[in-house]
Amino acid sequence: MPKAAPTHQPLLSVSNLKVAYPIRSSVLRRIVGEKVAVRDVTFEVKPGETVGLVGESGSGKSTVARSVIGLIKPDAGAIGFNGHDITRYSPRQLKSVRREMQMVFQDPYASLNPRLTVRDLIAEGWRVHRDVVPRGNWTAVAQELMERVGLNPDYSDRYAHQFSGGQRQRIGIARALALKPKLIICDEAVSALDVSVQAQVLNLLQDLQEELGLAYLFISHDLSVVEHLCARVLVLHGGEVVEEGSVHDIFDRPQHDYTKALLAAVPVVRPWLGRSVSSSTSTHPERLTQGGTIAPNIQSREERNDIYS
C-alpha cells in the first residue's frame, strides 16, 4: 500500500510556524495591527507520504500551504526541506527548491493562464528551469505528461478554456509534475470538482504517488476525501494544530473536542445504516463555532426519515 510511510528522514519539516497578516486601517491603508493566521504549527512530511490538513474555513490551512511553497513569508519558525531551512534561503536558492515542491490549486478556472496552450502551460516550468528538459523535446515531453494524467495528447495546442473542470485540474497536475517534484501541495485541489470527476482525480493522484514516489500535503475541508487518501492527518483550529495522528487514530479515536465535532458533522451518505465513523456524537459542533445556539436535534430527524422511506 502506498500509504505505509517509509521511515526516511522527513522531506518537509515545519516547526513552530507563525504567520500573521497585517491589519490595515480602512482609509489610509496604514498597518494598525496584525492578525495571527497560524501559530506554532509543527509537522513533518516523509518522502512518499500523504499528510492531510483539515479544519474549518479560516483555520489557516491555505496559509500553511502558501508559506511552505514560499508565496508568503513566515513571521517565525522554520521550514525544512530535504534537511535545509528554506526560510533563510536567498531567492536564487529558493528557485532550486521550488522545482522539488509544486502546488495544485483549487480553482481549475483561475489557476491556468487563459492565454497559453496546454503545451505552453506545462512547459512554463521548463522555461524557468532550463536544465530539466531540452527545448527541442518540450512538445514531446508535454504530450507524454498529458497522456500520463489522462488527457488526449492531440489536444496540446488547445487552450485551457476548451476543457472541462476535471480535465483542467489534470492540466494543473501535469504542470506540477513537469518539474519532477518530490512534494506536491494540493490546496483544495478536488473541492471544486463534481464527485464523479473528483474520484477520477483522486485515483490519478494515488497512481502518480505509487509510480513516482511523490509526497502530498493534502488540504481539504472534505473529511471523507482526506480519510480516503491520507496516512496522517493534522487538525487545524484557529491557526493551531489541535490534533495530529494517523488517519485511523484521528477518525476512529479522536481526542480533541473540536475533532470530534468536525467528524460528527460529516454528512453520511446512508444515515439509515448508522455512522461509519465511530466517533461519539455527544459534542455539539455548535459550541465550537461562533453560532452558539442550541442544536436542533438531527438524530430525531434521522428517525423520522426512516418512517417516511
Add this chain to the structure above:
Amino acid sequence: MAEMRIGSDAVTRSAAASLLSVRDLQVEFTTAAGVARALDGVSFDVSPGETLAILGESGSGKSVTGQAVMALLPKPAGSIVGGSIVYDGLDLTARPVKDVRKLCATEIAMVFQDPLSSLNPVFQVGYQVAEPFRRRLGMGKREAWGKALELLKRVGIPDAETRIGDYPHQFSGGQRQRIMIAMAIALEPRLLIADEPTTALDVTVQKQIIALLADLQAETGMAMILISHDLGVVAQVAERAAIMYAGRIVETGPIREVYDRPAHPYTRGLLDSIPSAAEIGGRLTPIVGSPPNLLALPSGCSFNPRCPFATDRCRTKVPALRQPASRGSDHAAGCHYSEEVLADA
C-alpha cells in the same frame, strides 16, 4: 404516498396530494453557440410536508428547475418551451411572470447558495427581515420589527435582541444563511426551495442549517425542495430524491431505495464515486469520461458514452422514466437496462 402510474412521458399522482406538480418541463437557453436544452421533460411532485431532494452534477439543470418554478429564468436567454408547472391547481407556465412572482412572494420561498450576495449590505438585517411583513401584510414599523425579532430567534441567531440592528457583514456565513432562511419563512410559505443552501458553509455549520430547515418544516408542514450536488447532505432530511443528468431526471424514488438499490448506472456511479470508510486507501470507482455538453448531447441516452451498460439500443433510443421490474411503484429510472443494473449489484 400516493400511487403513481409510470408511463412513457408522465408520472401522475392524485392531484389533491401534491402541492407542486411539474410535468414534462422543457427549458431552453439560446446562447451564442446555439440552443441548449437545459431541461428536457422534467416531471416531479412535491406534497405538503414532504422534502424532495434534487441531486446531480454541475450543469445538470438543478438550479434551472428551481428558477423555472419561481419564474426567475434569466430573460431573454432562458424560456420554458414546454410542459406545465401546476402549483395548488394553478398552472404557473400559463400565467404572466408578474402573477407568478406575486404568488411566490407569499407562498413559495427560495433560499440561495450565497447568503452574502442575497442580503443587502446597507440595511440592518432586522429591517430586511421585517420588510415582507410591512410590504405584504401592511404591518406597522414596530410590529414588523417585533415579528422580525421573533423570526431571528426562531432560526437561532444568538442575542437576537441586540444583533437585530447589525448589518449583514457583521454575521458569520452560517448566521447569514440563517437570516436568509428567516426571510424565506417569514410569510409561512407552503413551499420552500433551497438551492444549495449549505454549499458555501463548513461541515459543522452545514449540519446546523440542514437541521434547522428540517425542524422548520416539521413545525410548519411546508413542502421543501432541497437542491444539492452532495448526496450525503440531503440524505439526512429528504424523503424522496430525483437524480438529474443533462437536463433530465434519470432516477426518482424514496431516497433510501434510490441510494440502496440504484436502478440507473449514473446514480450508481455517483454513489460509487463517494470516498467511504470501506475502501480507505484503495481505489475509487469514478464514472469514466467527462460531463456532457448540452450543445452536443449524444444521441439516444445522453449517458451512453460513459455508461458501462450501454448497447446500440442506448445510442439510438432515448430511455423513458419507468418503474423497473421488481421495484416499488414509486421508484422509477430512465434506463433501458435498469433490471440488469439492479441485478448486477
Add this chain to the structure above:
Amino acid sequence: MSADQAVITIAPSHARRLRATVSARILVPLVVIGILGIGAIVVPVLYNYDPLHADLLVRLKPPGTAMPDGSIAIFGTDKVGSDLFAEMMAGTRVSLIVGASTLLIAGIVGGILGLLAGYFGGWLDTALMRIADIQLAFPSILLAILLVSVLGQGILNVIIVLSISNWVIFARVIRSQVLGLKSLEYVEAARTLGASHFHIIFRTLLPGCIAPMLVIASVEFGYVVLAEAALSFLGVGAPFGTPSLGSTISTGTQYLASAWWISTIPGLLLLVLVLATGVLGDALRDRFDPRLRSA
C-alpha cells in the same frame, strides 16, 4: 461551469447582431484610417507638393477650379495658392506620425510603469500614482503649451510633449489591470514554478494587458491628433513649413467669409479621422468584452 455560464448570457440573435456590428465597427474605421494613411503618403508626392511654394495667381480659388497646369484643384487652393487637397494630405501625414509615435512612446513608458507599479506596489506605486494624479489635475493642453514654450517648436517636441501628457492614462489602466490579474491563481502558479519577476511581469502579466492597451491606444489616438491640431492651431505645434491640419485650419480662419473651404474641409477631415479612431476604440472594447467572446 461558471466560465461557460458567464460566456453565454446573451441570446443568439442579439449576440450575433452585436458581434456583426462589432466586426463592422472595427473594419470600417480601419479602412478609413488605411485610406487616409495611403493618401497621406501618396497624394503629396503625386501633387509634387511643396509647402514653401507660393503661387499667388491662383490663391483662394474655390473647390473645382481648373489650374494653369491643367489639373483641377478639387478642394480649391489656400491663401498662397497651394492645392488644398495636397496640403491636407501632407497635414494628415504629420497628424498620423505624431499620433502613432506619441502612442508608441506613451504606451511603452506608461505600460511599463503601470506594470511595475501594479506588480511591486509599495513606494514605487505610491510615487507613480501621485505624479499621475498631479498631472491629471493639470489641463494637458496647458501643460503642452508650457512645455513647447520651453522646448521650442518642432514635430519631435510635439511628440515628446504629447507623450508626457498621455503616458498617465496608460499607466493607470495597466496598473489596475495588473492589480486584478496579480491575485489570480495562475499568476501565483507561475511564482510557485520559481519564475523570476521579469518572467511574471512580461510573460504572465503583460499578455493580459495587451487588450486594454489596444483599446486605450485607439481611443487616445483621436485625442492626440486633436491635441496636435490644437497646438498647431495655436501656433505652438508644427513649425512653419511643416503643413499640419491644425495650422491649415488656423490660417483658414482669417478667410472664413471669403474662402470658407480652407478651414472647413480640413476640419471635416480631422473630424473623420478622430471619429474613425473613436469608433475603432469602442469596437475593440466590445470585442474584448468576455461576454461577447464565445464559440
